[in-house]
Amino acid sequence: MNQSLDAQLLAQLKQGKAAAYDALFLKYYKMLCVHAYFYLAEEEEAKELVQQFFVAFWEKGMYHHLEGDIKGYLYQAIKHKCLNRLRKWENEQKLAERVRAETIAAEEEDREVVENLYYLLEQALHDLPMQRREALTMVYIQDKRYRDVAQEMGISINSLKTHLKLGLKNLRERLKNKQEA
Structure with a gap:
């Protein structure tokens, strides 16, 4: 039925x-x-x-x-x-699991690259003459104004700019050479 x-x-x-x-x-x-x-x-x-x-x-x-x-x-x-x-x-x-694993691997790789770059920068900064290292540290790391840094270092603003320019040039060269090696 x-x-x-x-x-x-x-x-x-x-x-x-x-x-x-x-x-x-x-x-x-x-x-x-x-x-x-x-x-x-x-x-x-x-x-x-x-x-x-x-x-x-x-x-x-x-x-x-x-x-x-x-x-x-x-x-x-x-x-x-x-x-x-x-x-x-x-x-x-x-x-989703594959994407998660790839993301973790990429983050780990990025972290290693950043740590390596930070180490190379720190090493290159340490190799600079004292006044250039101080100028770069105060202006770019401590974020101080040019006038305040020049006054603290006892130099003119133009001298500070020269130290910064030469310091950045030296850092670029040293980092480029270390990355190529």
Whole structure:
């Protein structure tokens, strides 16, 4: 009796009767949600998947190609949709893990590069003559104004600018040579 009702619904569907679609939906929706939940273990995902299937089933006219057991077809279709969803989740999870690992590796590499550059800068700064090192340190590291630095060092602002210019030139040369080595 149940199969004959399904056969009647299928025949009516093929005739384009929306009432048959509604009856099929009402008859199988809850059971298909339970079936999908068995695979997905998430109630809302299961409901959404079944609803999307029924929409596509109607809009794409998938029922036109059906013969025989519609219940079996619906269960198999939902099973395949669930398995596809699980594969998609697994692939997304793998991708997220790979991105996470690459990000961690890149951050570690960046940290090493910065530490190395800082060490080279510190070494190059230490190798400068005392007044140039002081001028660069006070102006660029301590962020003091030229006038205040010149006064503190007991030199003119023009002399300070000369120390800064020569100090930066020396730093560039030393860092370039150390990076090439």
